[in-house]
Amino acid sequence: MTARAHRIRSIGALTSRIVAALLGGYALAALCSVAVLALPISKPQAVLAGQLASFAICAGVVIWAFAARSALTAWIGLALVAAVLGPLAWSAS
Amino acid sequence: MSGLHTWSGLLLGWVLYAMFLTGTVSFFREELSQWMRPELPRLVQALDPARVAQRVADEIGRIAPGATQWSMKLPDGRSNTVYAFWRLPGGQGARAFGEGHFDPVTGHRIEARGTLGGDFFYRFHFQFYYMSPFWGRLLAGLAAMSMLVAIVAGVITHKKIFTDFFTFRWGKGQRAWLDAHNALSVFGLPFHVMITYTGLVTLMALYVPWGERAAIKTPAERQQLAAELNAFIQAGKPSGEKVQPGSIEAMVRQAQQRWGTTDVGRVNAANPGDATARIAVTRGDAGRVSMSPEYIEFDGVTGKLLAVHDHVGAAAETRGVMYALHLGRFSDLETRWLYFLASLMGTAMVGTGLVMWTVKRRQKLPDPERPHVGFRLVERLNIAGIAGLSVAMTALLWANRLLPVQMQERAFWEVHLFFIVWGLTLLHALLRPARAAWVEQLWAAAALLALIPVLNAATTQRPLWHSLAVGDWVFAGTDLMCLALALLHAVLAIRTARHGAQLRPKGRSAKRGEMPAMLGEAAT
Numbered sequence: 001m002t003a004r005a006h007r008i009r010s011i012g013a014l015t016s017r018i019v020a021a022l023l024g025g026y027a028l029a030a031l032c033s034v035a036v037l038a039l040p041i042s043k044p045q046a047v048l049a050g051q052l053a054s055f056a057i058c059a060g061v062v063i064w065a066f067a068a069r070s071a072l073t074a075w076i077g078l079a080l081v082a083a084v085l086g087p088l089a090w091s092a093s
Numbered sequence: 094m095s096g097l098h099t100w101s102g103l104l105l106g107w108v109l110y111a112m113f114l115t116g117t118v119s120f121f122r123e124e125l126s127q128w129m130r131p132e133l134p135r136l137v138q139a140l141d142p143a144r145v146a147q148r149v150a151d152e153i154g155r156i157a158p159g160a161t162q163w164s165m166k167l168p169d170g171r172s173n174t175v176y177a178f179w180r181l182p183g184g185q186g187a188r189a190f191g192e193g194h195f196d197p198v199t200g201h202r203i204e205a206r207g208t209l210g211g212d213f214f215y216r217f218h219f220q221f222y223y224m225s226p227f228w229g230r231l232l233a234g235l236a237a238m239s240m241l242v243a244i245v246a247g248v249i250t251h252k253k254i255f256t257d258f259f260t261f262r263w264g265k266g267q268r269a270w271l272d273a274h275n276a277l278s279v280f281g282l283p284f285h286v287m288i289t290y291t292g293l294v295t296l297m298a299l300y301v302p303w304g305e306r307a308a309i310k311t312p313a314e315r316q317q318l319a320a321e322l323n324a325f326i327q328a329g330k331p332s333g334e335k336v337q338p339g340s341i342e343a344m345v346r347q348a349q350q351r352w353g354t355t356d357v358g359r360v361n362a363a364n365p366g367d368a369t370a371r372i373a374v375t376r377g378d379a380g381r382v383s384m385s386p387e388y389i390e391f392d393g394v395t396g397k398l399l400a401v402h403d404h405v406g407a408a409a410e411t412r413g414v415m416y417a418l419h420l421g422r423f424s425d426l427e428t429r430w431l432y433f434l435a436s437l438m439g440t441a442m443v444g445t446g447l448v449m450w451t452v453k454r455r456q457k458l459p460d461p462e463r464p465h466v467g468f469r470l471v472e473r474l475n476i477a478g479i480a481g482l483s484v485a486m487t488a489l490l491w492a493n494r495l496l497p498v499q500m501q502e503r504a505f506w507e508v509h510l511f512f513i514v515w516g517l518t519l520l521h522a523l524l525r526p527a528r529a530a531w532v533e534q535l536w537a538a539a540a541l542l543a544l545i546p547v548l549n550a551a552t553t554q555r556p557l558w559h560s561l562a563v564g565d566w567v568f569a570g571t572d573l574m575c576l577a578l579a580l581l582h583a584v585l586a587i588r589t590a591r592h593g594a595q596l597r598p599k600g601r602s603a604k605r606g607e608m609p610a611m612l613g614e615a616a617t
Binding site: 030037066 | 094242245246249290293298301303304305309407409412415
């Protein structure tokens with residue numbers, strides 16, 4: 001029974017990481033591409049800079065989601081970055 | 094992290110393999126297009142771009158009199174036609190556009206066999222076929238993103254990246270596959286990272302539209318952004334007043350004075366034939382590693398120079414350079430061959446990675462004779478996805494030569510045949526024992542490739558000996574390349590067959606042939 005509970009827990013943790021990687025990766029990339037608009041550069045340049053950087057952000061988040069010590073740590077990391085980028089994106093859009 | 098590497102590589106691995114291989118071939122897209130339209134003579138001498146542009150502009154005016162916009166790509170050293178497309182008023186979606194290839198010498202629309210030429214592989218590379226470009230491009234983006242993740246995770250997995258690189262254990266089954274995969278990946282690493290990232294950049298406006306949606310709201314802002322990305326000019330509403338268009342030839346001449354005789358890439362027109370007409374002459378790709386727009390804008394009636402656009406902002410320029418790096422259009426012949434080889438290495442990196450999954454898994458199987466469904470699926474998809482794709486791509490070239498020239502919808506039947514043959518290879522892979530299927534398909538690809546020069550000699554006036562004698566390098570090069578690729582496939586077929594035979598375990602019946610691992614897997 002405990003073996004089974006352990007198995008369910010580890011599958012749950014893996015699923016959690018996969019969701020963090022897929023959704024978190026794209027969400028942070030998108031958020032970053034909007035937050036860039038807060039930079040003191042012209043709008044077209046900011047839009048393009050955000051798009052250019054977004055793929056690096058997305059790849060970084062996926063790596064982080066699987067490199068973090070636990071699924072919870074991964075989510076906390078994502079939440080922290082979102083907390084920084086969110087207000088910037090809000091103010092800029 | 095190694096799990097992430099494996100799964101991000103595997104899940105879209107066959108899509109990635111197909112994208113890599115068709116992309117590799119696309120570095121010779123223009124040459125393939127020439128080969129696939131053998132009726133058109135090769136351009137023996139360089140033509141004057143100014144006169145060519147005038148001829149084709151006149152012809153477009155004749156065949157699409159109401160076009161509100163047109164764009165033509167002038168011939169360079171690599172193509173023998175002028176490709177142009179135009180927008181028709183009132184049409185919607187695909188019907189709003191017309192396109193055609195034009196003979197640069199006469200200016201007339203080309204009467205050659207219906208074929209998509211090298212453009213099929215190019216378009217398939219990023220948007221596939223039988224699905225809308227939108228969904229195709231999203232799928233391609235997803236595949237490219239997982240490639241990027243697989244590369245980064247792969248680098249992290251390989252802490253001993255350099256020791257691994259210099260360790261090569263030939264013919265040692267799984268170790269050899271792993272070493273081959275590592276060597277291909279590490280040696281080409283900068284190229285793989287570059288080509289994957291820049292591939293995402295080419296379609297980034299589709300993948301992350303959010304910044305643009307948040308910031309760009311007015312038509313003026315939209316135009317400002319568009320000007321950073323391309324040379325399509327906005328001429329506003331046509332006045333409706335028909336006037337004699339100005340001399341395109343004279344405008345191209347002015348551009349030539351600025352950039353050099355052969356350095357003109359495109360001519361774009363907005364509202365041609367109208368009093369509000371604008372013409373943009375853009376600079377060619379040669380001599381600069383950027384796709385950012387560099388163009389001169391003219392009044393389309395008086396021919397007066399209106400503006401010179403020769404720089405864009407820093408971010409736009411970065412995008413332009415990345416875009417150019419991906420397409421490699423700036424490159425001369427030698428650089429393009431390097432691109433081709435590095436890209437072929439990337440294809441092999443994906444291919445060896447896919448094969449490794451089955452090689453590793455097989456050892457862990459409880460009963461190697463009866464693998465579970467997932468294993469069998471990957472194994473069969475590997476065969477059709479790797480060896481089968483070679484067969485199908487070569488079949489497209491065969492279809493190009495064998496389908497009746499006057500056939501209806503011919504260009505599409507070439508492509509349908511590509512997919513039919515690809516489907517048949519999957520069927521074959523499902524029905525035959527795995528190793529036999531590998532060997533048979535690799536031999537089929539080798540035979541089809543090796544016979545291309547014969548087929549070409551039999552169906553065109555430009556056989557290999559003739560093209561070598563007159564220095565027709567597009568035709569000679571294609572024939573020779575097919576022979577080289579035939580050799581590569583034959584070597585792979587022989588090695589696969591030999592390894593399977595060597596490793597057949599004693600004592601067990603080998604009648605089914607499937608049991609001993611495929612492709613030289615060791616029982617270590």
